[in-house]
Amino acid sequence: EVQLVESGGGSVQTGGSLRLSCSTSGFTFDDYSIAWFRQAPGKEREAVSCIVIADSRTYYEDFAKGRFTISSDKAKNMVYLQMNSLNPEDTGVYYCAATYYSGSYAYPLYMEYDNWGQGTQVTVSS
Numbered sequence: 001e002v003q004l005v006e007s008g009g010g011s012v013q014t015g016g017s018l019r020l021s022c023s024t025s026g027f028t029f030d031d032y033s034i035a036w037f038r039q040a041p042g043k044e045r046e047a048v049s050c051i052v053i054a055d056s057r058t059y060y061e062d063f064a065k066g067r068f069t070i071s072s073d074k075a076k077n078m079v080y081l082q083m084n085s086l087n088p089e090d091t092g093v094y095y096c097a098a099t100y101y102s103g104s105y106a107y108p109l110y111m112e113y114d115n116w117g118q119g120t121q122v123t124v125s126s
Contacts, residue, residue: 002026002115004096009120012086018122020081022096027115029072030054033101033108034079036070038122040092048094050109051079052101059109063089086124093119 008020022034035050049060049070058070069082079096097113105111 002098004098004115004117006094006096006117006120009094009122011123011125014087014124014126016086016124017082017084018086020083020094020096020120020122022079022081022117024077024079024096024098027098027100029074029077031100032098033111033113034072035097035099035109035113036079036081037095037097037113038090038092039095039119040089043092045095047109049081052108054101054103057108059107061109083122086122088124088126090122091124092122094122095119 003025005023030053033050033052036048037045039045048064051058051070051072067085072079096117098115099113
């Protein structure tokens with residue numbers, strides 16, 4: 001059974017940083033793409049970033065480029081999202097998601113992710 005557990009959320013002020021962690025189990029880590037999504041109050045869920053575990057290719061939405069960094073630790077089956085220069089627009093629930101990646105999809109961040117964690121709250125105050 002695929003399991004994803006997020007941690008590391010919290011409350012910070014504008015300009016602060018947080019590091020989110022996604023602990024994974026139940027699947028062959030190297031065969032997957034792991035992504036971070038977020039959902040702000042009253043808004044639709046949106047993609048943030050993903051990493052193709054096999055070769056560590058990373059992808060980011062424009063708002064995350066230069067501020068967020070996704071990484072993985074294959075020894076621990078963990079994925080991280082380092083978030084810097086946070087602003088109130090970054091407030092929301094952040095979800096870790098996973099899907100099998102065969103290598104045929106051109107832009108993995110926009111694949112359908114079929115395994116999800118429970119989410120972790122990030123609140124940025126001004």
